Amino acid sequence: MPIKCPKCHSDNTDTARFCSNCATPLPSQEDILVSPTKTMETPVEELTTGSTFAGRYQIIEELGKGGMGKVYKANDTDI
Template sequence: IDAAHTKTLQTPLKELARGTIFADRYEVIDELGEGGMGRVYRVFDKTIKEEVALKLIKPDIA
């Protein structure tokens, strides 16, 4: 992924529930995992109409 396909946003949510729309673009399908740096979700990208992975970095690390 090049820098043109990345975007930095802040969210006050600790985790995203199934069905949540994030950044007016990504619909959360499922949480894939959690680690020391943050959480990874399987989401549907409404712009490109594909399922992709979305990683949310913990604010204290970002």
């Protein structure tokens, strides 16, 4: 498994002690810690016509949706 240089991000052999590109000392295999990650699930809150979001925005209608989310027309009740 190649070791990435912490400075220039070049790939180096797993036996290299120094980066072949910038001569930065490389961590040994024992120094590299791998910890599992956990994906946290975010509860999905569906906004509907007439509902209130963030305590101040009253949803009027959904204007559109795409791969990154939805766009709503809303009324700011604080102004």
